[in-house]
Amino acid sequence: MAETVPPLTQVEQLSALLQKVALTAESANQKVNWESILKLLGTDEHSPGDVLNGVGEDTLKELLEFLDIWISGRNTMIPTKWEADYTDLVYCSTVEEVQAKVKECLSNGSILRIAGAQHSTPEAVFAPEGEKAIRVKLEGDLRAIEWLGKDPVNDTITLRVGAGCNLGIDPSDPNSNASNSLTRQLDARGYALPILGGMSHQTIGGYMSTSTAGGSIDFGCADSILAIELVDGQGQVRKLDKVANPDEFNAAVVSMGLFGVFTHITITAGKKYLVKGKEETVLRPNSIITSGTAFLDAVHQNHYVHNVWFAAEFVNSVLQWTGNQVAEDPGNPVVPYVHPLESRNMNYAAATTFLATAWLTYDNAPQLAALIFNIIQPVGSVQNFCDHWYRALPNDDLALIDVVIRVQFTEIWIDLEDAQKVFDTLTTLFKNDLFAAGNFGVEIYPGKKSPFWMSMSYGRDVIRIDPYWWEYNVIGDLDEYFEKFWKVLLPFESARLHWGKHWPAVGKTYGSRKAIGPGFVEESYPKFGEWKALRAQFDPKNVFVTKYWNDLLGFEAE
């Protein structure tokens, strides 16, 4: 009879599996197969079954599912409740079709919601179940580009972009490809956007609507947008120009689908460039997020900065990424950026690591969890790169973020001046609560002051705190996890929450702030009252308003 294996020995062997299967296969460029897994799992004394004995049932089920997909060679997504929903979408290819849909909703009392790539929380995009709603997606002319003209003096180009155009390529959308991507078409003509988010699957309409931003205080999306065209809540086309209609323009750009359906965005783009930078994993005391001063220095010295803090006990490392624009010329040879999860093997290894580390952490083996984690993201790894802007800036495009590294977020934007207080608060949080570090990381990055009234960075540069919740976590609960951060960060007077990411339930209170809902938003955004008044002119019948947005922003109470 096989002797009983102490739990730690079992998980140690499981960690050996992760280490050997993932990294050995990776370095030898081998395919992973069941035979190699079973061989690695079993030892002379124990069968593979012994090794997995004692691992939580849910963890084991998910682990086997990932291992199965991993060795199959497919990149099939295991369904989650957050994936993009393409059922019952109404595709509109022209402005007239959008107008007709708004009028149809007005006449039959439906809500109209417009989807981009659906990277925001489902409730920010669509109507919750039970609400009568039409779900529109833009196609054809409304994702095409019209090239309006070049300015040879400033070396810029002006273009009118269909709001449904993806910035990069959205792997979940069968109609999205390199030839209809905004970044690829711009680059092919010699131009570039000054900034992108950490990935570029979004549509330009969805990107603007939630005030998406990359890690920079030098560049923001407001630098590029000159004018917008939208179909309002009465089916009328409105054109808003940055110079001619500054109030309406600054109110409407960030409006979460509540002012109307953006159909076209006129933007300006400058000469294309490379991003020269460095990515390294260091211990937090040696990192640029060790203090407010270090962070501010890095943010002022670099065009682009983003960091993922792996705050788990015995880990406490930071993946820090800094970069600067340089000219695309022979003096700057291209050195491609390599994502830590660029290969398929590393993505699946990371997925199985998340499962193992969550289970081990909750099972009180944080030291072992740290050991496994450090195999995937070792301290000391460093790379210098000098890559094309559309590849280096949205670097997470290079990982399988739509399949196995699927993540949900909440994101808190706080005045950059408060950076030190933020670090003190997070340090205390991680010290007092082992589980706040989770099994992944917390992104810490800056954002540029925005002119858009409802932007989370309206009026000030910001520090942003973005905890990651891996969608396949079988241990813990998303709201409970984010609550740990809301509890300590939302009491900051200057805290605002990203519109496209998770929010606490309406009615919850944090510190001396008003309860989550219209009062909380009103004390966060000085132009909220004016924004609501303007919105009422654009959408007097509330054709775009769902229960989610009404509870949060309070339109019907007016």
Ligand SMILES: Cc1cc2nc3c(=O)[nH]c(=O)nc-3n(C[C@H](O)[C@H](O)[C@H](O)COP(=O)(O)OP(=O)(O)OC[C@H]3O[C@@H](n4cnc5c(N)ncnc54)[C@H](O)[C@@H]3O)c2cc1C
């Ligand atoms: C993996 C991942 C990484 C991310 N990285 C970042 C990041 O680095 N920085 C950051 O700030 N955010 C980031 N986000 C958030 C993301 O950028 C936003 O959620 C963004 O809104 C998604 O754009 P979308 O095209 O998917 O729009 P959707 O999510 O489909 O829609 C967002 C909102 O815009 C509205 N909308 C969409 N199209 C239109 C239109 N044509 N007219 C009017 N309203 C419209 C929708 O109704 C909805 O309210 C990330 C999200 C994910 C999943």
